[in-house]
Amino acid sequence: MKGRNLWPIALALLVGAQLALAQTAPQTDPLPSWHEGPAKQAIVGFVQKITDKSDPAYVAPEERIATFDQDGTLWVEHPLYTQVRFCLDRVPAVVKAKPELAKVEPFKTVLSGNREAMAKLSMQDLEKILAATLTGMSVDEFQAEVKKWLETARDPRWKRPYTELTYLPMLEVLKYLRANGFKTYIVTGGGQDFVRVYSERVYGIPPEQVVGTASGTKYGYGKDGKPFLTKEAKLLLNDSFAGKVEGIHLMIGRRPYAAFGNSSGDREMLEYTGAGPGARLMMLVLHDDAKREYAYGPAEGLPDTKVGTFPQALLDEAKKRGWIVISMKKDFKKIFTWE
Amino acid sequence: MKGRNLWPIALALLVGAQLALAQTAPQTDPLPSWHEGPAKQAIVGFVQKITDKSDPAYVAPEERIATFDQDGTLWVEHPLYTQVRFCLDRVPAVVKAKPELAKVEPFKTVLSGNREAMAKLSMQDLEKILAATLTGMSVDEFQAEVKKWLETARDPRWKRPYTELTYLPMLEVLKYLRANGFKTYIVTGGGQDFVRVYSERVYGIPPEQVVGTASGTKYGYGKDGKPFLTKEAKLLLNDSFAGKVEGIHLMIGRRPYAAFGNSSGDREMLEYTGAGPGARLMMLVLHDDAKREYAYGPAEGLPDTKVGTFPQALLDEAKKRGWIVISMKKDFKKIFTWE
Numbered sequence: 020m021k022g023r024n025l026w027p028i029a030l031a032l033l034v035g036a037q038l039a040l041a042q043t044a045p046q047t048d049p050l051p052s053w054h055e056g057p058a059k060q061a062i063v064g065f066v067q068k069i070t071d072k073s074d075p076a077y078v079a080p081e082e083r084i085a086t087f088d089q090d091g092t093l094w095v096e097h098p099l100y101t102q103v104r105f106c107l108d109r110v111p112a113v114v115k116a117k118p119e120l121a122k123v124e125p126f127k128t129v130l131s132g133n134r135e136a137m138a139k140l141s142m143q144d145l146e147k148i149l150a151a152t153l154t155g156m157s158v159d160e161f162q163a164e165v166k167k168w169l170e171t172a173r174d175p176r177w178k179r180p181y182t183e184l185t186y187l188p189m190l191e192v193l194k195y196l197r198a199n200g201f202k203t204y205i206v207t208g209g210g211q212d213f214v215r216v217y218s219e220r221v222y223g224i225p226p227e228q229v230v231g232t233a234s235g236t237k238y239g240y241g242k243d244g245k246p247f248l249t250k251e252a253k254l255l256l257n258d259s260f261a262g263k264v265e266g267i268h269l270m271i272g273r274r275p276y277a278a279f280g281n282s283s284g285d286r287e288m289l290e291y292t293g294a295g296p297g298a299r300l301m302m303l304v305l306h307d308d309a310k311r312e313y314a315y316g317p318a319e320g321l322p323d324t325k326v327g328t329f330p331q332a333l334l335d336e337a338k339k340r341g342w343i344v345i346s347m348k349k350d351f352k353k354i355f356t357w358e
Numbered sequence: 359m360k361g362r363n364l365w366p367i368a369l370a371l372l373v374g375a376q377l378a379l380a381q382t383a384p385q386t387d388p389l390p391s392w393h394e395g396p397a398k399q400a401i402v403g404f405v406q407k408i409t410d411k412s413d414p415a416y417v418a419p420e421e422r423i424a425t426f427d428q429d430g431t432l433w434v435e436h437p438l439y440t441q442v443r444f445c446l447d448r449v450p451a452v453v454k455a456k457p458e459l460a461k462v463e464p465f466k467t468v469l470s471g472n473r474e475a476m477a478k479l480s481m482q483d484l485e486k487i488l489a490a491t492l493t494g495m496s497v498d499e500f501q502a503e504v505k506k507w508l509e510t511a512r513d514p515r516w517k518r519p520y521t522e523l524t525y526l527p528m529l530e531v532l533k534y535l536r537a538n539g540f541k542t543y544i545v546t547g548g549g550q551d552f553v554r555v556y557s558e559r560v561y562g563i564p565p566e567q568v569v570g571t572a573s574g575t576k577y578g579y580g581k582d583g584k585p586f587l588t589k590e591a592k593l594l595l596n597d598s599f600a601g602k603v604e605g606i607h608l609m610i611g612r613r614p615y616a617a618f619g620n621s622s623g624d625r626e627m628l629e630y631t632g633a634g635p636g637a638r639l640m641m642l643v644l645h646d647d648a649k650r651e652y653a654y655g656p657a658e659g660l661p662d663t664k665v666g667t668f669p670q671a672l673l674d675e676a677k678k679r680g681w682i683v684i685s686m687k688k689d690f691k692k693i694f695t696w697e
Contacts, residue, residue: 084566158607202566211608215611219420225420226610226611226612227423227541227609227610227611236604236607237600238600238603238630245633246603246626246629247633248604248607255595255608256594261577264585264587265574265576265587268497268575269550269594270566270608270609271565272551272565272566272568273566287577287585290585291585294584294585
């Protein structure tokens with residue numbers, strides 16, 4: 020009988036101990052691949068502020084929108100955008116279907132495989148290649164092509180699939196924001212249809228949350244009477260520079276509370292985000308780690324580049340407006356998952 | 359002591375009773391404003407099928423996309439689309455800002471208030487009115503104008519705000535689908551920016567899930583240096599007929615599993631939805647209740663109309679393809695919340 024009487028007390032003690040444990044357990048670090056520093060502090064501080072109902076900067080969950088540039092912000096963009104590699108690799112197949120292109124520039128140069136000559140291709144040349152390799156087929160065919168290419172193509176430096184060249188610290192930011200009620204979007208100068216093929220698997224971002232450069236499609240019927248969409252050459256949205264803000268309005272219809280980029284093509288997106296009331300978070304990834312990844316600016320005396328330019332003027336605007344610059348060298352403990 | 363010994367038994371009985379209750383409690387009808395019949399059965403049957411993991415037609419939650427036309431499918435569109443009423447009401451303000459328009463058609467006719475003359479305005483006239491009243495201002499100004507108008511404008515027949523003219527049975531479908539993991543989208547021929555102002559409040563559909571006819575915007579800076587977007591007259595997406603499918607691809611990037619419409623402008627959206635593999639649900643609202651709402655076709659011998667035409671050819675295609683026709687007269691127990 021004595022033993023029995025102790026039951027309720029033991030139970031109460033047990034429940035109490037569990038409650039105490041839950042209250043004092045140390046919080047798991049949501050950003051383990053980040054060094055302690057102002058960049059990490061800015062992210063955590065922002066999230067704590069806007070999720071705290073007692074804070075004047077509190078933001079209702081449905082308003083929590085965060086936008087991320089992709090190339091150079093979420094994954095490697097040097098020496099060449101991944102999508103451009105896909106387009107170059109597609110040229111032989113395109114020429115096979117249209118043999119007359121073999122003798123026409125810029126296709127002739129691409130087919131030659133001469134890397135030096137290819138590096139000299141102009142922006143107009145590149146646009147011709149993009150148009151020929153990204154349009155004219157059905158949406159389903161295009162998705163199948165991209166999927167197949169991603170499975171076999173390897174980055175020449177790391178000998179890994181391109182989808183493994185994502186930045187682990189940024190994947191942690193995506194997850195951390197989503198765990199705090201954010202809808203995370205990719206807002207990329209790259210092709211919307213291209214990124215959508217792998218965004219869910221690679222970033223946990225569903226296709227409907229990918230805003231990118233988009234060409235029109237045309238509805239039609241196959242011989243079997245089944246409807247399908249053909250990718251047309253007509254440009255609907257050029258999702259770079261001011262086009263990123265116009266794309267955000269078209270596809271999301273709300274101003275983001277947080278925006279992440281790495282180049283002058285992201286400037287307007289960060290300006291627009293920062294112009295909203297309340298607490299906002301604007302961040303720029305600086306590629307200053309030639310050893311572990313690449314180094315380019317030309318801000319901070321880093322080598323100049325055509326791919327993902329981060330000019331001094333952008334750094335000046337960042338300082339003026341309170342945007343946080345992420346140094347890959349100083350802020351990222353690890354860069355890739357497989358390191 | 360006897361009483362004490364009964365405690366564990368009483369507790370066990372109580373817990374058992376609650377479990378039994380949870381297991382045998384009749385499920386609440388998710389569609390109480392629908393009469394029992396093939397339309398209601400089709401909706402409930404479809405949802406049960408695609409959410410049942412043991413069914414071959416099971417659909418993963420992230421793939422559950424449902425698209426709804428708005429005018430005539432979710433709310434009243436007769437005798438005139440609500441957005442057109444907004445545009446007509448805006449004409450005096452536009453003419454005040456640009457007095458030279460007062461003597462120019464079609465503005466002259468609209469200002470006259472002569473309803474007979476207004477009813478005769480051509481499609482081109484209407485487009486001029488839409489362009490003048492929907493573009494040229496900042497996105498923020500436009501949103502504020504729509505919000506203000508919705509607060510004061512009243513439908514002439516029911517003397518109620520337009521946002522109260524939604525169909526209760528369709529609101530139940532939206533909620534039921536969302537409760538079963540669906541993302542619900544509006545895919546409307548109406549203006550995306552217009553519908554987004556009230557979609558969250560009225561339908562529980564956030565702005566980023568509204569696909570509609572969209573004009574481009576232009577990024578610029580105000581005198582205070584703050585960035586803002588101006589609504590331009592350049593049409594980006596004409597979200598009707600085949601444009602609905604093109605809009606779905608642009609804004610969602612996945613094929614819907616369920617699509618709801620009411621007119622020939624929704625035909626392609628239903629075709630495209632139905633062309634996907636697995637179980638799909640395609641439904642058309644037929645306005646056959648002149649007493650409680652409006653009656654128009656011309657299918658089924660109903661009066662012909664220019665607004666929300668449901669031609670015989672659409673009914674024939676529906677029968678051929680297994681699309682379900684919802685009769686407002688026979689399927690809707692109640693039409694409006696306030697009935």
